Amino acid sequence: MNTTPIISIKNLYKSYGINQVLKGINLEVYPGQVLGYIGPNGAGKSTTVKILCGLLTDYEGEVTINGFDMKKEAVSAKKIIGYVPELAELYDVLTPFEYLQFMGALYGMDEVLCMDRINKIMSAFSLQDNLHQRMDTFSKGMRQKVLLASGLLHNPDIIILDEPLSGLDANSVIMVKELISKLAKDGKTIFYCSHMMDVVEKVSDRIILIDKGVIVADGSFEELKEQQGNQSLEQIFAHLTSKDSIGKAADDLMNAFN
Amino acid sequence: MNIFNEALLKIVLAPKKLYAGWGISVPQLKSILIYKLLMDDRRPNSIQQTRQRSHHSKKEINNASIGTILMSGLMGIFFLMVFRLGNDHITHLTFYFAMFITFLCMILISDFTSVLIDVRDNYIILPKPVNDKTVVLARLLHIFIHICKTVLPMVLPGLIYLSIQYNGIAGIIFFILSLFATLFSIFLINAVYIIILKITTPEKFKNIISYIQIFFAIFIYASYQLVPRLIGKMELQNFEVAHSSWLILVPSYWLACAFNWVFTFQATAIEMVAAIIGFVLPVASIYVVIKYLAPSFNQKLAMISGSEGASLTNRKVNYQRTQRIGESIAAKVTTNEIEKTGFLFSWNMMSRSRDFKVKVYPSIGYIIVLLVVMLLSGNSKGISLQDLRNDHSKSVYTIIIGIYFSSILVLTAITQMTYSDKCKASWMFFITPIEKPGEIISGSIKALLFQFYLFIALILLVIALVLVGPSIIPNIILGITNQVVIIYLIVTIGYKELPFSKSLSNSQKSGMFIRTIFMLFICFLIGVLHFYIFTNTKFIIVAFIISVTLLFFLANNLRKITWKHIKLTGDNW
Numbered sequence: 143m144n145t146t147p148i149i150s151i152k153n154l155y156k157s158y159g160i161n162q163v164l165k166g167i168n169l170e171v172y173p174g175q176v177l178g179y180i181g182p183n184g185a186g187k188s189t190t191v192k193i194l195c196g197l198l199t200d201y202e203g204e205v206t207i208n209g210f211d212m213k214k215e216a217v218s219a220k221k222i223i224g225y226v227p228e229l230a231e232l233y234d235v236l237t238p239f240e241y242l243q244f245m246g247a248l249y250g251m252d253e254v255l256c257m258d259r260i261n262k263i264m265s266a267f268s269l270q271d272n273l274h275q276r277m278d279t280f281s282k283g284m285r286q287k288v289l290l291a292s293g294l295l296h297n298p299d300i301i302i303l304d305e306p307l308s309g310l311d312a313n314s315v316i317m318v319k320e321l322i323s324k325l326a327k328d329g330k331t332i333f334y335c336s337h338m339m340d341v342v343e344k345v346s347d348r349i350i351l352i353d354k355g356v357i358v359a360d361g362s363f364e365e366l367k368e369q370q371g372n373q374s375l376e377q378i379f380a381h382l383t384s385k386d387s388i389g390k391a392a393d394d395l396m397n398a399f400n
Numbered sequence: 401m402n403i404f405n406e407a408l409l410k411i412v413l414a415p416k417k418l419y420a421g422w423g424i425s426v427p428q429l430k431s432i433l434i435y436k437l438l439m440d441d442r443r444p445n446s447i448q449q450t451r452q453r454s455h456h457s458k459k460e461i462n463n464a465s466i467g468t469i470l471m472s473g474l475m476g477i478f479f480l481m482v483f484r485l486g487n488d489h490i491t492h493l494t495f496y497f498a499m500f501i502t503f504l505c506m507i508l509i510s511d512f513t514s515v516l517i518d519v520r521d522n523y524i525i526l527p528k529p530v531n532d533k534t535v536v537l538a539r540l541l542h543i544f545i546h547i548c549k550t551v552l553p554m555v556l557p558g559l560i561y562l563s564i565q566y567n568g569i570a571g572i573i574f575f576i577l578s579l580f581a582t583l584f585s586i587f588l589i590n591a592v593y594i595i596i597l598k599i600t601t602p603e604k605f606k607n608i609i610s611y612i613q614i615f616f617a618i619f620i621y622a623s624y625q626l627v628p629r630l631i632g633k634m635e636l637q638n639f640e641v642a643h644s645s646w647l648i649l650v651p652s653y654w655l656a657c658a659f660n661w662v663f664t665f666q667a668t669a670i671e672m673v674a675a676i677i678g679f680v681l682p683v684a685s686i687y688v689v690i691k692y693l694a695p696s697f698n699q700k701l702a703m704i705s706g707s708e709g710a711s712l713t714n715r716k717v718n719y720q721r722t723q724r725i726g727e728s729i730a731a732k733v734t735t736n737e738i739e740k741t742g743f744l745f746s747w748n749m750m751s752r753s754r755d756f757k758v759k760v761y762p763s764i765g766y767i768i769v770l771l772v773v774m775l776l777s778g779n780s781k782g783i784s785l786q787d788l789r790n791d792h793s794k795s796v797y798t799i800i801i802g803i804y805f806s807s808i809l810v811l812t813a814i815t816q817m818t819y820s821d822k823c824k825a826s827w828m829f830f831i832t833p834i835e836k837p838g839e840i841i842s843g844s845i846k847a848l849l850f851q852f853y854l855f856i857a858l859i860l861l862v863i864a865l866v867l868v869g870p871s872i873i874p875n876i877i878l879g880i881t882n883q884v885v886i887i888y889l890i891v892t893i894g895y896k897e898l899p900f901s902k903s904l905s906n907s908q909k910s911g912m913f914i915r916t917i918f919m920l921f922i923c924f925l926i927g928v929l930h931f932y933i934f935t936n937t938k939f940i941i942v943a944f945i946i947s948v949t950l951l952f953f954l955a956n957n958l959r960k961i962t963w964k965h966i967k968l969t970g971d972n973w
Binding site: 195196197216217218219220221223225227229231232233234235236240244245247248249250276292 | 738740741745749752753820824828830831832834835
């Protein structure tokens with residue numbers, strides 16, 4: 143394994159007003175790793191992701207991507223990152239072709255290469271017939287495919303995926319999962335952020351669990367199982383992130399009806 | 401909930417026993433109506449929508465219906481002008497009802513869309529245990545309340561006027577006929593909706609509605625500005641609706657005749673026929689609406705809400721044409737790939753974003769109206785082209801004012817270009833390795849110039865050539881160059897923002913108003929300077945050189961904007 147980390151996060155703190163979301167994250171990710179980044183709602187997952195891809199710049203601590211400091215050399219860092227955001231937010235009056243061409247241009251891609259790739263990727267997602275339709279009529283899954291395409295278009299070294307499977311149909315889910323492992327074999331680093339434990343369990347070779355802004359577990363699924371007893375990731379997650387038992391919460395819910 | 405809504409709600413819910421007898425659940429009906437009205441109150445009405453400038457839109461809308469009521473009341477007062485036209489009831493009321501029907505139709509068409517086409521009904525009400533009858537009645541009563549809020553205040557001034565001028569009976573007849581006119585308007589709107597839906601797709605339907613809104617805003621503005629002036633000018637006091645036979649085709653004439661006949665018991669044969677049509681037609685038309693139009697209408701409406709994916713495959717886009725125009729302009733005016741990308745992005749977004757059009761296009765209309773008003777206001781007796789050609793300085797003055805007035809318009813467009821309801825999609829600018837976001841901004845400003853300002857400049861040029869002739873060309877060129885300088889100045893001072901990247905709801909910023917005033921002051925200043933030199937060609941040439949130099953400087957400067965200048969607050973995400 144390569145010994146220089148491609149993503150390095152040191153003492154990362156981030157607050158929104160008085161609300162401190164990240165409380166000292168330290169993390170090194172090596173090339174070719176598929177990192178599953180999990181945590182309960184509000185744990186700071188999305189914030190970490192946004193800092194990594196340059197959407198948030200007012201953080202404390204040091205974040206370097208392939209040696210480039212995210213604060214000082216953001217442009218160089220951004221070149222090797224592909225980002226697939228969580229919500230299907232895109233300018234939907236554009237067509238996928240226009241949108242992707244636009245993204246390609248922002249990455250400074252060669253126009254011919256870019257068009258060729260758009261066609262190939264969109265065909266692979268079986269959206270070739272929708273290439274010149276406005277996206278405002280697209281379903282959530284179709285939009286998600288366009289976003290995935292936009293994250294892969296410039297052949298980045300690091301791919302940051304934030305709930306990439308939301309809205310996708312079963313076949314596409316299988317396809318994306320396979321794609322992830324193939325990309326990893328190809329030496330790409332995948333930063334996979336999700337709530338879906340079963341998928342994280344399968345695709346990632348290293349799992350980071352964060353809760354209330356700090357990392358509470360770090361290791362492969364096997365290592366986590368060793369530490370926490372032979373449980374499913376879901377159970378490990380529940381065990382590490384909730385003080386009261388989840389069963390009690392469900393009981394409380396039931397009691398609301400009495 | 402305001403007092404008007406409460407009163408209307410009490411009235412429509414009065415026949416509780418009757419409703420219950422029909423198998424309608426009154427408590428459900430009541431709560432549906434309460435929440436519908438509550439939501440109406442928080443939604444801006446058509447006039448507020450189109451005239452709203454982005455920087456006051458943060459203000460929460462809580463009493464939109466009071467706004468609607470006041471507007472309608474004002475319109476009702478405005479209608480009273482017709483009683484100065486001519487001397488007989490038929491003339492008065494033909495005009496009155498013509499205006500009444502026109503305005504009502506327009507208000508209903510633009511306001512109704514949001515009331516009628518509420519997609520959320522499907523998700524919120526349909527899955528709940530509410531029976532169909534309750535839903536249908538709730539919808540009908542909701543529409544009824546909505547119409548009352550528009551019609552009653554609009555009729556009131558006329559009612560009071562007629563009651564005082566003649567007697568209460570005149571008022572009552574007038575009121576009943578106004579209700580007839582309302583019925584007729586509903587019929588018209590239904591017909592228009594059905595026709596539009598027949599000839600186009602539901603997606604385009606929404607676009608057409610927004611064009612109607614744009615037109616409506618301009619129309620109202622124009623009538624407030626122009627009609628009083630026109631009436632003042634032309635000697636209309638002795639005007640009388642000619643008793644020509646084509647009038648029988650005009651709906652408002654029928655209603656006017658009906659009033660005259662019932663009130664005075666005198667009528668010619670034609671008037672009698674018209675009056676009978678006036679009584680029968682609204683009733684017949686509402687029958688047609690209920691019997692034939694409404695059912696297919698509801699089907700079509702369901703189509704609008706369920707349009708997702710319905711017509712996916714045959715919606716192959718043919719915007720390639722505009723795209724190609726955009727690309728060929730971009731190739732000529734942009735200097736690098738990023739700037740070109742910014743240009744094309746803004747070009748496409750502007751030509752397709754409904755929001756942008758609804759907010760910006762009406763202002764083009766306002767400018768044209770203003771120009772016409774200024775031309776009319778100076779001359780006391782009518783105007784002719786010949787007068788204007790002879791009165792050289794006056795038309796040059798008008799043109800110069802016109803050019804600099806278009807700053808307001810440009811300011812609107814520039815502001816609007818930074819906002820989008822899809823602002824969250826702007827993450828793409830921030831994750832990509834762009835060294836200088838200024839290039840993107842520069843590209844989008846160029847797109848704005850070519851798609852939007854070029855058009856205005858051409859209109860001004862044509863008007864100027866018609867009014868003054870070729871001698872004005874140097875002034876026009878200077879004016880337009882100055883205007884472009886102003887555009888760049890506005891962007892440099894105030895709007896260093898990426899295109900379509902800010903949320904409309906967060907758009908109110910402190911100091912925005914002051915900044916806007918400051919910018920308008922700069923425009924005004926440049927305009928005044930121009931005005932002082934417009935006769936002297938030498939000065940014009942010097943000014944032109946200064947202007948172009950400034951333009952190059954500003955344009956280059958804009959492209960150098962770095963990320964430091966763009967406030968990255970993270971509010972968006």
